[in-house]
Structure formats: structure tokens, C-alpha cells
Amino acid sequence: MTLAFLAAWLVPASVKAHSSEGPAFAPTCHATSGLDTTFERMVNSERWVCSDSDWRASDPVAWLKFDKATWDDDALPRFFYTRTARHSAIAIAALDADGTMRVEHYRENDGDPIAAGPKFTLDLPEIREETRAVLVRIERPHSIPLLTEARVSFDKSATGWSQRDMMLLALVLGMLVLPLLFDISFFVVLREKFVVLHAVLVIAMMIYVLSAGGLITVFVDLPVSALAIIAPLIWAIGMGIVLLFFAAFVEPGAQSPLMRRATIAIAWWTLLVPTFLSLQFHATQPFDDQGYFLAFVPAMIMIPLAVAQALWRGSMAARFIAVAWLPMIVAGFERFARGTGLYTGPSTLDQMLYFATAFEVIVISLAIAHRFLVLRRERDAALTEAETLERLSERDPLTGLMNRRAVLSRFEGLRDEGFDTFALIDLDKFKDVNDRFGHQVGDQALVACADAIRGGEGRDEVAVRLGGEEFVVLLRGSETLTRAEALRQGIAIRIARDVEGLDRVVTASMGVVEIPRDFNAMMDFDDLYARADKLLYEAKATGRNRTTYERLKVFRTPPAARPNLTGAEAA
Incomplete structure (x- = not known):
């Protein structure tokens, strides 16, 4: 204007004075x-x-x-x-x-x-x-x-x-x-x-x-x-x-x-x-x-x-x-x-x-x-619909836990937030549950297992269903091994309470890897999964319904000066 x-x-003034009349x-x-x-x-x-x-x-x-x-x-x-x-x-x-x-x-x-x-x-x-x-x-x-x-x-x-x-x-x-x-x-x-x-x-x-x-x-x-x-x-x-x-x-x-x-x-x-x-x-x-x-x-x-x-x-x-x-x-x-x-x-x-x-x-x-x-x-x-679909695509439809895709995309951020304990959980003899009681009962057992380990999700524990009867819990804070063991033991109790028609106790075995904060960047999800899977296999091989763990350490001295390691600690 x-x-x-x-x-x-x-x-100009002369122009302003123009008149078409x-x-x-x-x-x-x-x-x-x-x-x-x-x-x-x-x-x-x-x-x-x-x-x-x-x-x-x-x-x-x-x-x-x-x-x-x-x-x-x-x-x-x-x-x-x-x-x-x-x-x-x-x-x-x-x-x-x-x-x-x-x-x-x-x-x-x-x-x-x-x-x-x-x-x-x-x-x-x-x-x-x-x-x-x-x-x-x-x-x-x-x-x-x-x-x-x-x-x-x-x-x-x-x-x-x-x-x-x-x-x-x-x-x-x-x-x-x-x-x-x-x-x-x-x-x-x-x-x-x-x-x-x-x-x-x-x-x-x-x-x-x-x-x-x-x-x-x-x-x-x-x-x-x-x-x-x-x-x-x-x-x-x-x-x-x-x-x-x-x-x-x-x-x-x-x-x-x-x-x-x-x-x-x-x-x-x-x-x-x-x-x-x-x-x-x-x-x-x-x-x-x-x-x-x-x-x-x-x-x-x-x-x-x-x-x-x-x-x-x-x-x-x-x-x-x-x-x-x-x-x-x-x-x-x-x-x-x-x-x-x-x-x-x-x-x-x-x-x-x-x-x-x-x-x-x-x-x-x-x-x-x-x-x-x-x-x-x-x-x-x-965008809202896309976000909803994205969330749905990152959730296990049966249990509602995060799935493997979701944890892979967020794993680096979770490590940066202090989640330094990786617990791999597997239900013991779960194929027998499906074969004897049917897949519907088996699904009820999986849901009960998810409910048992999801309790702290969003705070200091993040629960994930990888597939089948295999779950992962990521933990941070103090006493992570003790807390992981408590979650594992709670699985059998929750399944017995929530699933009718079972005439046996469904237990779980677990392999746990603890890593130092400054060691996070050196191992990705697949590396930790591979270590935890070996520990889980040992737990299964030694009688099931137990936990095998490994606490990783970072050595700052030359290899020749390191003390011999025994027990559950490894470099």
C-alpha cells in the first residue's frame, strides 16, 4: 500500500490535474x-x-x-x-x-x-x-x-x-x-x-x-x-x-x-x-x-x-x-x-x-x-496415521512389547541413556507347552511372560520380544543383575497365576551381559546378542531355570601385565 x-x-502536479473530461x-x-x-x-x-x-x-x-x-x-x-x-x-x-x-x-x-x-x-x-x-x-x-x-x-x-x-x-x-x-x-x-x-x-x-x-x-x-x-x-x-x-x-x-x-x-x-x-x-x-x-x-x-x-x-x-x-x-x-x-x-x-x-x-x-x-x-x-502405523510396526502384536525392529533402531540411543545390561530370556521347554496344551495356551503363556518383565518399562527396564519364546530386557542403574534375576523368577509365578489348564511350571533361562559405559560404542546389538545367547545356551545345558552372566571389563594395561581371569568375568 x-x-x-x-x-x-x-x-507530477501537472499530471494529477489531468481530466478525461x-x-x-x-x-x-x-x-x-x-x-x-x-x-x-x-x-x-x-x-x-x-x-x-x-x-x-x-x-x-x-x-x-x-x-x-x-x-x-x-x-x-x-x-x-x-x-x-x-x-x-x-x-x-x-x-x-x-x-x-x-x-x-x-x-x-x-x-x-x-x-x-x-x-x-x-x-x-x-x-x-x-x-x-x-x-x-x-x-x-x-x-x-x-x-x-x-x-x-x-x-x-x-x-x-x-x-x-x-x-x-x-x-x-x-x-x-x-x-x-x-x-x-x-x-x-x-x-x-x-x-x-x-x-x-x-x-x-x-x-x-x-x-x-x-x-x-x-x-x-x-x-x-x-x-x-x-x-x-x-x-x-x-x-x-x-x-x-x-x-x-x-x-x-x-x-x-x-x-x-x-x-x-x-x-x-x-x-x-x-x-x-x-x-x-x-x-x-x-x-x-x-x-x-x-x-x-x-x-x-x-x-x-x-x-x-x-x-x-x-x-x-x-x-x-x-x-x-x-x-x-x-x-x-x-x-x-x-x-x-x-x-x-x-x-x-x-x-x-x-x-x-x-x-x-x-x-x-x-x-x-x-x-x-x-x-x-x-x-x-x-502424519498422525503414519506415526500410529510406525508404532504398530514396532510393537509385537501378541504381547505389545517392542519388537526386534524397534530395539535395533533405538539401541544406540538406549546405550547412550545408560542401558548397560543385556538380558536374553528364553522359556524352558516351551515347544512342549504348545504340543501338549495347544498354541492358544502357549500364546497365553507368552503374554504372561511379557507382563512379568514389562513392569519397569519406560523407566530403568526396557522389555523386547525378539520372536517365539525369546525375550530381551535392557536394564540400567544399580544392581541390574539382581533385578534381572528377579524378573526371570517372576515369569514362572506369573504364568502359573494367569494361564489356566497347565499342569506344569513354565520356567525361564537367562543369559546376562554387563558392559562398562565406555565400552558401549565397541559393541552393537548383534555383538551383545551373540554373547548373551552363548550364556543362555550354558544355562540351558546346565539344567535350565537359571541365569548365567558375564561382566565385561576394559583393561588399560598391556596384555602381559593382566592377571589371569577365572569365574564369570572376561575381557
């Missing part, structure tokens, strides 16, 4: 001809069309005639002005009653752009009381509004838009700044392609409003030839981006595959064909004006069709887009009709398009905000 008011403030006079007749036609031949030519119809910008030369009857002797015209558009040259002749003719010749970039509307001015030859007409010869015109909006005036301040019009234009420009900031903020959080496309669209519309409204000349000194290209070029790019944005923004399934491909194809057509024609090369002058507007016809057909299908399929995004694009479509059709010469009107009608553009950008920004909230909810739900 600050930029908008700065632009309005920087417009001032003493400006329209041409009384118009005509076209070849390049070899001179002023002398056109004076009494029968080619003149003295009505507001049959305007053409496809012939090599366009002619305008301003008869004296349109101005007062007390206010002789001194300036010619018209819409900024490409041409190769303009010659202006003042024709006196006695046939005398004074001619001024101008090249394309001799025009003086003004910052109050998309217009430029040229000085007329000396206009006298005996001057009966002003003839204007425009060579290779590229735009019908270049002809229909041409005027002569005695007051240069009457050539531009009013101060109110320019303030409204600056307001539109300011309205486009906030959606751009929204897009940047959204993209930081939501890395979606449609956010980038909308940001590009907003920037394009800002440049379009600046250039088409003439405000760009406040900031940058550009020739008429450049000013004439920027607005149609940016509009063509913007229309292509609109279709790409639509295809990316609507929800999956809102467009059929065929409609989506057609939308993207027409988007690229719009980005290529009208963009090329907007450059207005003099070689393409016979057709680029009409061609430029006609090249938008596929997009003008596709947009309503694509929106209608998305609405029919229940797209919430399409509802926002329908509201946003309706004023733009109406204003676009008006500009299309005026640009193709279907009717004539003042350039101030362009302000309909500027406001429609600002309205579109703001509503679409709200749509993006809504979509942002929807996608965020969907992503949060997906």
Missing part, C-alpha cells in the same frame, strides 16, 4: 491506405469513413482527420495524443483553407509518454485560424485503440486520466502487494507449486497495472515502443499462468484427465502464441493486432469449461475461483471487444480490468489460505 501512495505522490476532440473521419499514399492524395480521397465503424489496424497506413468544426477559434488545438501502441512513424499535417500544409514527422519513440493513463503525446504543427483540418498519418499501426482513442487538444493537461483515476489505479497496485506477501509466507510452510504460480501471477499483474496504467513512467524512463509491448506481453503471460495455476490448485479428481491435459496445453498455447504476437514486430503488423486477441479465444473457452467441470465434481477450490474470475471474465470480454474494434470506448474502461485483477488476486489468496488449512489438516492427519 505504501508503494501505491508513493506512486500517486510522485506523479477536458477539451479534447475526437477524429471526425478515418481511413486506411498503402505506404505510397501521400497527404495530398488523401485530402480529397473518397476513402474516408466518417462514422464510428470499420476501424482497421491491419493496413500499412491508418489516417485520421480532425475537422475545424470540432474546435473553437478561441481554443486552437496544440497537441495530439493517443493510446500507447506500436507503430513505425506518425506524420501530422495542418491543412489551411488555401491548401497550405505544414507537416511534422515523428518516429515511434519521439512520443512523450505520460504517467496518467497508457498514452503518449506529440506536438501539432502550427494551427492557425485559417486551418480547416488536421490530418494524421500513422504508419504500420499495431492496435485499433491507437486509432479510436486518438485526440487533439489545446491543453496538454487534458490528455491524461484524472487525479481520482490515478489514485484508484495506485490503490489497485497497493491491493496486490499483500497477496504477494501472503504467497511468500505460505510457500515457507507449504512448498506447493500452485503457491509459486500464484506469486508469479501477482507479480505479473502488478507489472501489468503499472505499465498499462502508465504509472511505470514515474519510476522508469521507457520509450513508447517498450511501453507498448510490456502490458500485452505481461497479460499474455498472466493468462497462461492462470490456467497452469488452475490445473495445479484444484483438488485431485476435480478435473478429468482429458480436461487437465487440455487446460495445460491451452496454457502453453497462451504462453507462446499471444506472447509472440504481443512483441508486435513490424513484419507481423498486418495480423498481430487481431491475432493477439483471437489467440486468447481458446483460453476464454477453456476457463469456463474447466471451472464448470470442477464445480460439478464438488471442488471447493473451484468455488473460490468462480467468484474470483467472474469479474475478470466480464472485464476481459469488454477489453476483447474494444481491442478487436467491435465497439469504441475510452481507455478509462481499462480500470474495470485493473479492479477485476485486484479482486481476483485477493480472492485467490483467500482460497490459497483455505487450501493451506485443508492441506495442513490432511498432512497432520497423515
Whole structure:
């Protein structure tokens, strides 16, 4: 918004005083001809069309005639002005009653752009009381509004838009700044392609409003030839981006595959064909004006069709887009009709398009905000579901204990947290339980075993089911061997209490490895499992229902100086 008011403030006072209602006079007749036609031949030519119809910008030369009857002797015209558009040259002749003719010749970039509307001015030859007409010869015109909006005036301040019009234009420009900031903020959080496309669209519309409204000349000194290209070029790019944005923004399934491909194809057509024609090369002058507007016809057909299908399929995004694009479509059709010469009107009608553009950008920004909230909810739900599935995938479905996958992924962190005792537990003669009492009873025994060793889980013990009747308990703190032995002995008691139908005691054997804290990094899960498994095998081999343990030590003396080890300690 600050930029908008700065632009309005920087417009010179003389420009601010412009009024489209001032003493400006329209041409009384118009005509076209070849390049070899001179002023002398056109004076009494029968080619003149003295009505507001049959305007053409496809012939090599366009002619305008301003008869004296349109101005007062007390206010002789001194300036010619018209819409900024490409041409190769303009010659202006003042024709006196006695046939005398004074001619001024101008090249394309001799025009003086003004910052109050998309217009430029040229000085007329000396206009006298005996001057009966002003003839204007425009060579290779590229735009019908270049002809229909041409005027002569005695007051240069009457050539531009009013101060109110320019303030409204600056307001539109300011309205486009906030959606751009929204897009940047959204993209930081939501890395979606449609956010980038909308940001590009907003920037394009800002440049379009600046250039088409003439405000760009406040900031940058550009020739008429450049000013004439920027607005149609940016509009063509913007229309292509609109279709790409639509295809990316609507929800999956809102467009059929065929409609989506057609939308993207027409988007690229719009980005290529009208963009090329907007450059207005003099070689393409016979057709680029009409061609430029006609090249938008596929997009003008596709947009309503694509929106209608998305609405029919229940797209919430399409509802926002329908509201946003309706004023733009109406204003676009008006500009299309005026640009193709279907009717004539003042350039101030362009302000309909500027406001429609600002309205579109703001509503679409709200749509993006809504979509942002929807996608965020969907992503949060997906993350929650993924976390739930992850937790489920790391839990043994029978006992609810962590499984082998879970302990492997967390083992390094558990060691860092001080879990330095590794106890491997196996139920004794468990195959006999399954064979005699059935797998249902066997499963009940496994659940009871898990309940017996899970008691301290989450504090100083972590219980894991590796598979079958094999369990691991990781312990930390003091007296870990005593605590592990207590858990092992509690297994038989818990199974006897919780499992009905057993006529025998189900015991467990255990192999325990204790490791020093500074020894942790030297052994991984598989290393500790291998040592504990050997100890478990010894417990099984020496009668079961017992614990065999090993306490590892780190020696800091050379091997020759180490004492002989006996018993349950090893290096």
C-alpha cells in the first residue's frame, strides 16, 4: 500500500490535474491506405469513413482527420495524443483553407509518454485560424485503440486520466502487494507449486497495472515502443499462468484427465502464441493486432469449461475461483471487444480490468489460505496415521512389547541413556507347552511372560520380544543383575497365576551381559546378542531355570601385565 501512495505522490502536479473530461476532440473521419499514399492524395480521397465503424489496424497506413468544426477559434488545438501502441512513424499535417500544409514527422519513440493513463503525446504543427483540418498519418499501426482513442487538444493537461483515476489505479497496485506477501509466507510452510504460480501471477499483474496504467513512467524512463509491448506481453503471460495455476490448485479428481491435459496445453498455447504476437514486430503488423486477441479465444473457452467441470465434481477450490474470475471474465470480454474494434470506448474502461485483477488476486489468496488449512489438516492427519502405523510396526502384536525392529533402531540411543545390561530370556521347554496344551495356551503363556518383565518399562527396564519364546530386557542403574534375576523368577509365578489348564511350571533361562559405559560404542546389538545367547545356551545345558552372566571389563594395561581371569568375568 505504501508503494501505491508513493506512486500517486510522485506523479507530477501537472499530471494529477489531468481530466478525461477536458477539451479534447475526437477524429471526425478515418481511413486506411498503402505506404505510397501521400497527404495530398488523401485530402480529397473518397476513402474516408466518417462514422464510428470499420476501424482497421491491419493496413500499412491508418489516417485520421480532425475537422475545424470540432474546435473553437478561441481554443486552437496544440497537441495530439493517443493510446500507447506500436507503430513505425506518425506524420501530422495542418491543412489551411488555401491548401497550405505544414507537416511534422515523428518516429515511434519521439512520443512523450505520460504517467496518467497508457498514452503518449506529440506536438501539432502550427494551427492557425485559417486551418480547416488536421490530418494524421500513422504508419504500420499495431492496435485499433491507437486509432479510436486518438485526440487533439489545446491543453496538454487534458490528455491524461484524472487525479481520482490515478489514485484508484495506485490503490489497485497497493491491493496486490499483500497477496504477494501472503504467497511468500505460505510457500515457507507449504512448498506447493500452485503457491509459486500464484506469486508469479501477482507479480505479473502488478507489472501489468503499472505499465498499462502508465504509472511505470514515474519510476522508469521507457520509450513508447517498450511501453507498448510490456502490458500485452505481461497479460499474455498472466493468462497462461492462470490456467497452469488452475490445473495445479484444484483438488485431485476435480478435473478429468482429458480436461487437465487440455487446460495445460491451452496454457502453453497462451504462453507462446499471444506472447509472440504481443512483441508486435513490424513484419507481423498486418495480423498481430487481431491475432493477439483471437489467440486468447481458446483460453476464454477453456476457463469456463474447466471451472464448470470442477464445480460439478464438488471442488471447493473451484468455488473460490468462480467468484474470483467472474469479474475478470466480464472485464476481459469488454477489453476483447474494444481491442478487436467491435465497439469504441475510452481507455478509462481499462480500470474495470485493473479492479477485476485486484479482486481476483485477493480472492485467490483467500482460497490459497483455505487450501493451506485443508492441506495442513490432511498432512497432520497423515502424519498422525503414519506415526500410529510406525508404532504398530514396532510393537509385537501378541504381547505389545517392542519388537526386534524397534530395539535395533533405538539401541544406540538406549546405550547412550545408560542401558548397560543385556538380558536374553528364553522359556524352558516351551515347544512342549504348545504340543501338549495347544498354541492358544502357549500364546497365553507368552503374554504372561511379557507382563512379568514389562513392569519397569519406560523407566530403568526396557522389555523386547525378539520372536517365539525369546525375550530381551535392557536394564540400567544399580544392581541390574539382581533385578534381572528377579524378573526371570517372576515369569514362572506369573504364568502359573494367569494361564489356566497347565499342569506344569513354565520356567525361564537367562543369559546376562554387563558392559562398562565406555565400552558401549565397541559393541552393537548383534555383538551383545551373540554373547548373551552363548550364556543362555550354558544355562540351558546346565539344567535350565537359571541365569548365567558375564561382566565385561576394559583393561588399560598391556596384555602381559593382566592377571589371569577365572569365574564369570572376561575381557
